[in-house]
Amino acid sequence: MTNRALILAALADGPGRLDGPLVARDTELMAAGLRALGVGIHDSGTGSWRVTPAPLYGPASVDVGNAGTVMRFLPAAAALARGPVRFTGDPRAAERPIGPLVEALRVLGVEVSGDRMPLSVFGTGAVPGGEARLDASRSSQFVSALLLAGARYDKGVTVVHDGPPVPSLPHIAMTVQMLRQAGVVTDDDETGRWSVEPGVLTGRCWTVEPDLSNAAPFLAAALVTGGQVRVPRWPTETTQAGAVLPELLTRMGAQTEWTEDGLVLRGTGAVHGLDADLHDVGELTPVLAAVCALASTPSHLTGIAHLRSHETDRLAALATELNALGGRVTETEDGLRIVPANLHGGPVATYDDHRLATAAAVLGLAVPGIMVRDIETTAKTMPDFPDLWTTMVAS
Structure with missing residues (x-):
């Protein structure tokens, strides 16, 4: 925005x-x-x-x-x-x-x-x-x-x-x-x-909404740990792609509540797989794929062939990095199939891609020994991510 x-x-x-x-x-x-x-x-x-x-x-x-x-x-x-x-x-x-x-x-x-x-x-x-x-x-x-x-x-x-x-x-x-x-x-x-x-654009004050896609790793953190996260100023009406996060994460086992202070998401201890067409919200795929890799049932993410042309080839990168940790991820023509597996620790490359870095951080909450390479790449859209993440985990 x-x-x-x-x-x-x-x-x-x-x-x-x-x-x-x-x-x-x-x-x-x-x-x-x-x-x-x-x-x-x-x-x-x-x-x-x-x-x-x-x-x-x-x-x-x-x-x-x-x-x-x-x-x-x-x-x-x-x-x-x-x-x-x-x-x-x-x-x-x-x-x-x-x-x-x-x-x-x-x-x-x-x-x-x-x-x-x-x-x-x-x-x-x-x-x-x-x-x-x-x-x-x-x-x-x-x-x-x-x-x-x-x-x-x-x-x-x-x-x-x-x-x-x-x-x-x-x-x-x-x-x-x-x-x-x-x-x-x-x-x-x-x-x-x-x-x-053709016409005149009016000079005005723009009130910029919080970036809801940037909230994805924090909301996912609550789901995979069984914890609770509150995102202040979550808009009641918006055109942002991230607006679908509460619905998608609820399907995966979360509980969500809107309060005067914003959106509250709670983990329930269960993490279900996800079958979803993410064509309209492809930027959410890396974090959702990370959660799917931790789920108890299979997942199928579709409609996201265009992610091969993003900051990196996100489909290839996700499959490569998750499989290197013991995952069972298969690229399809337009997405990913993810089957439950016991993941183990190891380094995770981020390919100069901020979304891959935040996805790897989510994995690290549930899998001991995850090392995220080049977490600084999150500065592309969230330069304070490392500090925010550390503060959240500490609390």
Whole structure:
């Protein structure tokens, strides 16, 4: 949500503010990229970022790291800049899909050099816009990128998906909702088709919800240990993918309760397997797979072939690391089959993937001798994870 709010605030008609932004490597990369294009972003030091829009300009150089939102959202916005903008990133960024988005930008009138990272966008200060067809089956971020910047394109933008089902649809729903909150007229009534009319984005205050996907390892910790965890400020209504965690973990044996102080999840001593289509909430897969590996019954996680193109090939990584600990995990065409097994300790590689690191931490609560390699990779979305985890375990 933070990176969407940053883009919308940067393209707005007046100053804006983000209250409670997620402060992590991904969001800091987005803020740095926008600053490089001329946008003013000031950290108040009191939990708010002030954003002062300005005409975007190059030449500029942007480091996208390994952040999907940065490598996809920013080129679509940088197309509005006057001058060239060069995008580079971590080695894995060059392996992650962006081609369909690049081709769509070209159709909309943008000059782009390159089909993968690194690439350059040569802006003229305006984008004609119009309709673009693309295959977003490997990432919903292709759609969100065009919609977020599309209101500033001369003719707006209509995005038509042409391919297998789009994953992570709640993220597109979040994009559409936030555009409407910024005063943009959008149309998402037809499945696989989204339109944004040209117009002004209103500068406003964005109150950023807690990142519910980041809560996954903490909630899972309560389930696998038979303990209790409370997550404050859990929203009653949200478009976040993590909103399904209480339902999924309840199916796996947890008890959940909503109180005035937030969501409370309790473990019952039982951990059941899970048969679930995670196509819309694929980012939850690593932690859920870790819990499934500790379950008493088999699990089948489906609809997540697109995870092979995330920070790492998450399906291969999960199967490799869990099996190295004695697990019985099989990759399928679109997911994982996990059969109960007695796990043993050992090192767990994280592949520079924050979600794999938090999944390994969950395993360590139930399996003695787990050693998580490079826990610092959690800084991608939760730099204080090690301290939060240590505090939770100690309490």
